[in-house]
Amino acid sequence: MEGTTQKNAIQNGSRNRVYIYVLLAVLVLAVFFLLMKLFFSSRTLNAHLLKDEIFLNENLVYTDNTPGAGKWMWEFGDGALSNAQNGFYRFKKAGTYLVRLTVDDKLQQQFAVVVKDTVATPVMDSIRITGPTSGTTREQLRLEAEGDAQNFEWSFGETGRVDVKGRTAFYTYNTPGKYRVALRTERSALPVYFLLTITEPDDPLANLVAPGAGAQALKDDFKVKLQNIADGRDFRGNYYYLVRKYLCNGERTKTEAQDETGQKSSDFYSYCIGLTFSKGIIIDEVSLSVVPNSQCVNLVNVQQHRLTQH
Incomplete structure (x- = not known):
């Protein structure tokens, strides 16, 4: 009888140890999955x-x-x-x-x-609007009307009335936002539209270089922003900083890039898009050509190289 009792005690002890091991395993797995969940939930999309x-x-x-x-x-x-x-x-x-x-x-x-129809504007009496698609408050913008017409009336969408008359329109916005500029001519009862995005001038990326800084400081500033794009950092902020500050909103400014494979010419928009798809690009030097009697860059020259993969 005593032997049977001792045997049962041993079996119960073994069973209890198995339960403890299973419980510990469950706890370890629970902690693991909890940590994984916390890791993934703490990530944010970029x-x-x-x-x-x-x-x-x-x-x-x-x-x-x-x-x-x-x-x-x-x-x-x-x-x-x-x-x-x-x-x-x-x-x-x-x-x-x-x-x-x-x-x-x-x-x-x-x-x-928002995807806009590109057919409506050129078909409608061949009148179209050219100019920057973005700007800042308290900055004078210039839009031009192209086409066969004599009378031009511009409504910039801020006042609710006709703001400017003439083929060339200058306007300064007071409030940031997205505006639809309407141009009416005698050629059609319907206006031609042009979309503008207006922001505040105190963008955190703006004015990082003082207006009186030397040419080398400006080129270095340009180089840093291009390297940020090449490194995959905040494309939109760095790209539009350069376009607005140096190119006078000229996204199609001629850009020539030279590396170990030769020299390639493109527009600034295409060049920057190419940087986002390239890996290991190092911007060595930037030189800028400026339109006479203005502060607008009309040619960007870039010296760069690609890091070798080992």
């Missing part, structure tokens, strides 16, 4: 679109720099999908689309994109 308002003949440029990301799903709101981290997409119809990015099947971010 994605952006180059522009949220484009034309039908213009590419929607998208990119994501979320730390530790390994899987992407871009949904463009018209049924099209992409699993690329960075790239571009062209819509087939004008309209407003909700673009959604899902990273690692967990993190999500949405962007509203």
Whole structure:
């Protein structure tokens, strides 16, 4: 009898140890999954679109720099999908689309994109508007009307009335926002529209270099912003800083880049987009040519090289 009792005690002790081991294993797994959940939930998306308002003949440029990301799903709101981290997409119809990015099947971010019809403006009596698409408050903007007309009336969307008459229009906004400029001529009962984005001048990226700084300081400032783009840092902020501060909003300014493969010519927009898709680009030197009697750069020369992979 005593032997049976001792045997049962041993079996009960073994069973209890098994229960303890199982419980410890469950606790370890629970802690592991909790830590993994906390790690992934603490990440935030670092994605952006180059522009949220484009034309039908213009590419929607998208990119994501979320730390530790390994899987992407871009949904463009018209049924099209992409699993690329960075790239571009062209819509087939004008309209407003909700673009959604899902990273690692967990993190999500949405962007509203307006796609405008590029056919309406040139067809309508061949009248079109040229000029910058963005500016700041208290900055005088200049827009030009092109086409066969005699009478031009401009409404800049801030006052609700006709603001300027004539082929060339100068206007200064007082309030930031998105404005639709309307140009009426005797050629058509319908106006031609032009979209402007106005921001406050005290952008955190603005005025980092004093206006009286020397030429070398300006070139160094330009070089730093290009290197930021090449390194995948805040494309939109660095790109528009350079466009507004140095190029007078000239996104198509001629740009020549020289590296170990030779010299390539393009416009500034295309060059910067190319930097986002390149890896290991080092900007060595930047030289700027300025339009006489102005502060607008009309030629950008870049010396660069690519880091060798070992």
